[in-house]
Amino acid sequence: MTDVRRETEARLGAVERSWGPRSLRAEGGAGDGRRQIDLRGLGELAVTVEPDQFLDLGETFWRGEAVSFTPPSTGARAESWGRRWLGGLLTTCGLTAVGRAEPAEGGMHGRAHLVPALVTRSEGRWNGDAYELEVTGLMREGAIFEQNLVVTRSITARHGESRVRVSDVVRNDGFAEVPLKLLYHINLGWPLVDEGSRVSATTAPAWEAELTAPVPLEPEKVDALVADAGDDGYATATLDAxxxxxxxxxxTAELPFLTVWRSAASGSYALGIEPGTCWPSHADGPGSGKTGRMLAPGEEITTDLEIVFEAHPPA
Incomplete structure (x- = not known):
């Protein structure tokens, strides 16, 4: 261990107050009353965690600019997915439906975005010379005589590094085998999403596309892809702006599918990069990719994904 920690403490008397997660509550607007946790000092990245929405990642700023998708939402308690979805960097879809679904299945993209988290940890701490931030919580989607799925989510980051890692342990606490439909809806918006930006993915076959300018009433595009992992077991999807x-x-062992959602509609201009255990029900892909992963009673899986922001080309 070098003297980084002591050099920092010599200059900053209470590191946790400046660098650690900060809890607050939103006032006014579509997200009125929601609990939030701010992760600051991640290099040039700042991320808001949303405990009242499955511990998802909300508003995200890169180099002082809001870069996560911000839709024209009515409010978090509105009657439909389209009116209550607040956007943000990561929205969890599932756990029993992804894509268009009947009300009995939770409706569009399931119920996860309606499930509040029990936050069990929100802290910053030294690990050698690195100051690490961690937010952990527990979410349950269940009903009497139906499924009983429990997710323990850990969000981790390091001070000074513009990356966030999300890891979920998903367990079937019920007593019948159930399908797990889980999709990580990662949402980017303007100014990173703009005419001439390119999105690519390590899939089979490899996939890429150039983004276009917004057009009124332009139909959305949904590409259903099969992830192709490298030697480390990870696949990637990249936006170059x-x-x-x-x-x-x-x-990819747990998240074998990738959906890329491109909305070029004026006023709803966004890019979705969406690893999952399945594709959305309305995606143009084989039905076998929409069934999800079966979880036996007592079985659990651990997912892992990371979102990295960097200057390009490197400064």
Whole structure:
């Protein structure tokens, strides 16, 4: 261990107050009353965690600019997915439906975005010379005589590094085998999403596309892809924008599918990079990719993904 910690403590008397997670509550607007946890000082990245929405990642700023998708939402308690979805960097879809679904299945993209987290840890701590931030919580989607799925989520980051890692342990606490439909809806918006930016993915076959300018009433595009892992077991999807690269890394053993959602509609202009155990029900892909992963009673899986922001080309 070098003297980084002591050199820091010599200059900053209470590191946790400046660098650690900060809890607050939103006032006014579509997210009124929601609990939030701010992760600051991640290099040039700042991320808000949303405990009242499955411990998802909300508003995200890169180099002082809001870069996560911000839809024209009515409010978090509105009657439909389209009116209550607040966007943000990561929205969890599932756990029993992804894509279009009947109300009995939770409706569009399931119920996960309605499930509040029990936050069990929110802290910053030294690990050698690195100051690490961690937010952990527990979420349950279940009903009497139906499924009983429990997710323990850990969000980790390091001070000074513009990356966030999300790892979930998903366990079937019920007593019948159930399908797990889980999709990580990672949402990027303007100014990173703009005409001339490119998105690519390590899939089979390899896939890439150039983004276009917004057009009124332009139909959305949904590409259903099969992830192709490298030797480390991870696949990647990348957005290259002027001056910035955003890379999503995810382990394909648990998340074998990738959906890329492109919305060029004016006012709803966004890019979704979406690793999952399945594709959305409305994606143009084989039905075998939409069934999800079966979990036996007492079985659990651990997913892992990382979102990295960096200057491109490197400064």
């Amino acid at each position: 002027p001056g910035t690269r955003v890379t999503v890394r995810y382990r």
